Amino acid sequence: EVQVLESGGGLVQRGGSLRLSCEVSGLIFSNYAMTWVRQAPGKGLEWVSSISGIGGSTYYADSVKGRFNISRDNSKNTLYLQMNGLTADDTALYYCAKGPHPTAAVGSGLDSWGEGTQVTVSS
């Protein structure tokens, strides 16, 4: 059974930084594209960033480009999201999700979501 566990969220001041982690078990991690999606309180889902299985290709939403950096350590089965220059608009529950099949390209779908980690930016 695939398990996805996000961590690293917390309360941070405006302009501060956080690094989120997402540990995945139950599969060959390097075979799967991974994605971060966030959900602000009472709002809908927003795609944040994606990375290919071997990490050679990365993608960012315009709202985070230049401030966030996605990476992965396939030896640790872990996905990361380094978030810098945080603003109140970044306050959200951050989810990690994997692609639907081994070697499926980024954009093919998102299954096996974690429960999320909360990021709150105070002003």
Place this chain on the structure above:
Amino acid sequence: QSALTQPASVSGTPGQSITISCTGTSSDVGTYNLVSWFQQHPGKAPKLIIYAGSRRPSGISYRFSGSKSGNTASLTISGLQAEDEGDYYCCSYIDAATPYAFGPGTRVAVL
């Protein structure tokens, strides 16, 4: 503002069928067969129920089906049940720089 549009709410009675639309453009939904649908219950993580337009992941009820016509993708829930209440989001591949974009979500109510 979402690149995709969905109705804010859809309702039905138990046993009925309902359909949720997701409208994009000829450059995204109309070109690629990469629309996914997610179900989200309050306080829970989203759950994939349809991917690649019409494919159901393992364990997802046959009552959920996906289709597409032109620039509009649709999710149909047949034999509506109380447990189907929740929020439903469509998601599509947009282009090489934007692999995912979500619709604003549709609240499904079972009357």
